[in-house]
Amino acid sequence: DADVTQTPRNRITKTGKRIMLECSQTKGHDRMYWYRQDPGLGLRLIYYSFDVKDINKGEISDGYSVSRQAQAKFSLSLESAIPNQTALYFCATSGRGGTDTQYFGPGTRLTVL
């Protein structure tokens, strides 16, 4: 079984809809992250959480919110989706301290029409 899972893997939605992307991990890591990947722009950090009670904005948090329901679960929400939020979204985890190597989920391809 995969250590970091994301649901759904693909999603098509309409402008204005609320969308939630979910991430679960079995690696026992404290730290979790959400990124988006756009062609030609690499990955950009949306939000990160170092433990259940610690949530921080990343580089591009506007239009997004997150919830850390448990150590193993970290959800990303788009309250009112817009077309320029069409992207590939990745969840990642890392252990406490150290080199902070990140382990990624398989990604969710989101299309906002």
Add this chain to the structure above:
Amino acid sequence: AQTVTQSQPEMSVQEAETVTLSCTYDTSESDYYLFWYKQPPSRQMILVIRQEAYKQQNATENRFSVNFQKAAKSFSLKISDSQLGDAAMYFCAYRSFVSGTYKYIFGTGTRLKVLA
């Protein structure tokens, strides 16, 4: 602000040959980490190699090695004996956590093609 630049959008290498992917970064911090990640067509991001900035010795992982030049802020990846399975997008990444500010910044990627 920290930046990561990969100036080669695409590279090609013959199978069994060696190829070097370039990465430069800009930072005023002294404590940071650098990474190379691989993204094959399956889109899964996979760690290839990492380097601690305080270590002068270049990291190696089997056929993968880096040339870390801290003063020049350069972090290139060398792939030896290239294999067809090495074909992927490669991303350079920078990580720091200074004064409560966490940063994990990716470059725009280099697409590597391996020719049989």
